[in-house]
Amino acid sequence: MELYTYYRSTSSYRVRIALALKDLDYQALPVNLIAPPGGEHRQPPYLGINPQGRVPALRTDEGELLIQSPAIIEYLEERYPQVPLLSKDFAARARERGVAALIGCDVHPLHNVSVLNRLRQLGHDETQVGEWIGHWISQGLAAVEQLIGDDGYCFGPQPGLADVYLIPQLYAAERFNVSLQAWPRIRRVAALAATHPAFIKAHPANQPDTP
Ligand SMILES: N[C@@H](CCC(=O)N[C@@H](CS)C(=O)NCC(=O)O)C(=O)O
Numbered sequence: 001m002e003l004y005t006y007y008r009s010t011s012s013y014r015v016r017i018a019l020a021l022k023d024l025d026y027q028a029l030p031v032n033l034i035a036p037p038g039g040e041h042r043q044p045p046y047l048g049i050n051p052q053g054r055v056p057a058l059r060t061d062e063g064e065l066l067i068q069s070p071a072i073i074e075y076l077e078e079r080y081p082q083v084p085l086l087s088k089d090f091a092a093r094a095r096e097r098g099v100a101a102l103i104g105c106d107v108h109p110l111h112n113v114s115v116l117n118r119l120r121q122l123g124h125d126e127t128q129v130g131e132w133i134g135h136w137i138s139q140g141l142a143a144v145e146q147l148i149g150d151d152g153y154c155f156g157p158q159p160g161l162a163d164v165y166l167i168p169q170l171y172a173a174e175r176f177n178v179s180l181q182a183w184p185r186i187r188r189v190a191a192l193a194a195t196h197p198a199f200i201k202a203h204p205a206n207q208p209d210t211p
Contacts, residue, residue, distance in 0.1 A: 001026040002059040004049060006033045006041075007207035008175070010108050011069040012056040013168035016207075018073045020198035021159060022083045030209035031055050033113055054112075070104055073164065085161040096155055099147055099162035103169045107140035111172065133176045141173065145183040153189055159196065167193045171204060 003019070003026050005012035019026055031046055033039045033055070040046055041053045050057045050067045058066045058075070066072050077085050086093045109115065111133045119129050144166060148154040154162035170190050173180060180187050193199040204210060 001061055002029050003027070004029050004031050004046070004055050004057040004059075005207070005209075006031050006055050007210045008171070008204045009033065009055050010112075010168040010172050011054070011104075013171065013202060013204060014069045014104075014164050015056045015058065015072050015076075016202035017164045017167060017199060018076050018085060020201045021085065021164070022076060022080050023198075024076070024080060026058075028208050030207070032209065039113070070100070073161070077161075085164060087155070087160070092155065095147070096161045099144055099154060100165040102140060102143060102147075103165040107136055107169060108172070110136040111176065130176065134178050137169070137173050137176065137178045141169070141178070141180070141183055141186060145185050148185050148189065150185065151188075153192060159193065159199070163189060163193060167199055 001019075001024065003012070003015060005016065005028050007030070016028075031040045033041055041050075041055060047053055049065060052067065054067070056067075056069055056072060058072045060066065060075070060079075066075055073085070086096055116129055116133070119132060124132070144154075148162065148166075149156065151157075153159045154166060166186070166189060170180065170186065180190065200206065
């Protein structure tokens, strides 16, 4: 498989974690989101891969090109069911997907590169942009803190889908100076993931395009 990825892209980081948890081999194909003039993701070669101009994209072993991290992660879960990311129980699966969706639909889209640039184009200064980011990340993580369990990863002793979404969101929180102090359950999950080989392999600090 080939993964079009950017080292500090939250959505790419999710897919890297899922691949690593399932112990799947892939080649990383870095796409530089900040290369002048407007990022490699906005240039024709990459727009031919993903017309939306966003990372990640995955080329499967069968040569299929897939976009959108939730769809890619679902593909990996169905195609490579070993090391499942979801519980067997239907309601438990829905709870795990609920936390993933909270982060993937309601938090991360509000602070991706193009949304922040649009705020700047509309005249907001860096203080306002920072406040915007902090507001949405804090509101989302405060809810996640209520939804996850009291020990282990988000939902038990093994990492799963909710952790695949949460850990990259925590990396973004740190990058944007959002303190995790108020959320002990989240800090517990972060500490566990920090020692797990799959999360370490997927971390932005350990990518081929890490500056
Ligand atoms: N919903 C998409 C979001 C993809 C996305 O926004 N990726 C960001 C990086 S994390 C990106 O490519 N941003 C470029 C831009 O906004 O111009 C997914 O989960 O794959």
